[in-house]
Amino acid sequence: MKPFRYHRASDIASACASAAKPAVKFIAGGTNLVDLMKLQIEAPAKLVDITRLPLNGIEETAEGGLRIGALVTNSAAAIDMRVRRRYPLLAQAILAGASTQLRNKATTGGNLLQRTRCAYFYDATKPCNKRVPGSGCAALEGINRMNAVLGVSDDCIAAHPSDMAVAMTTLDARVETITPEGSARTIPIDSLYRAPDNTPHIETVLTPGELITSVLLPPPASGRQVYRKVRDRASFAFALVSVAAILDVADNRVRAARIAFGGLSYKPWRSAEAEAALVGAEVTRASFNAAGVAALRNARGYGHNNFKIPLARRTLRATLAQAAGLT
């Protein structure tokens, strides 16, 4: 680890102001950043510790949803009875990630901004456009089993690792931020992440020093919520594919569906194609299969991760069957 300066912020405005400078990073739980600093993949000159800021509450909103503070730990969000009753999808997704010790430290804002676990991003002996812009992408021709199949580019095929963000995407969450200039803005979670294109080192639309203050959950859409995760072992592993679904069924027809995939793209992949295919469809495995075909139509495998395309179709089918109560 390289030496760095440390500043404990006592208010939001000064935290944003001091983090607007180059090579300054916010730190909260540190469950991802500290590991990256040990490997010198991240080498900030200064850390601004935001853990004392008043952003750790979960409150009701006027529209009937919840506002989850950026510093609410993953554990605190997953054990909150309002989250468990109204957004079971989110509790499930959070509990699917990491381990209790990590969830006790990891925060809501940090979870959204965690970096990819692409093996070549972590391997400093290999080229990586995300780690060293312009150096190339070793994953394209490498062991890319964990990498993305949708929405990525030939400069970067890294996948976003979060489970929590996949559920939040299905729930139409909005991310509230504050900029160093003091202005607040609200970003739909689906617009938070930037496609890699030829600048994969720029991962979000946040500007330097812009701080996530909370995540807004609108009132839950009607329907059954299910999070399903497929991984190499039963616990403490990142998703190969995950699905966050809300399925509303009446008279054996789908009234509404919301679908997002994890493990397939640089962001949680909301599938308008799958949702459109489902609306009005009969509640059958064939309909659910057709939704998967629609969702993965533009997917591209890179060799070792080709299996993710049929796996994602089948995982969606199984998730929807579970949500619809098909046995």
Place this chain on the structure above:
Amino acid sequence: MTEVRYQPATRYPRPAKRWALVAEHKAGWPSWATADVATVPALTDAEIAERMSGNICRCAAYPNIVAAVREVAEGDRQ
């Protein structure tokens, strides 16, 4: 497959960790093994195994550790 490990490689099954596991369950925390997260789960072997995840290495001692956690949870050795 190349696997990237970014956790400290070894976490020993310190007693405090197991007590924390039991305390979290007593406080009503759900886990990934909980079918209905809005309910308070019974501490089944599947629940114990999921809650041990990340605590310890996976080895032959596992069944005995599960038994030890259950013993503590049932109050035999508080």
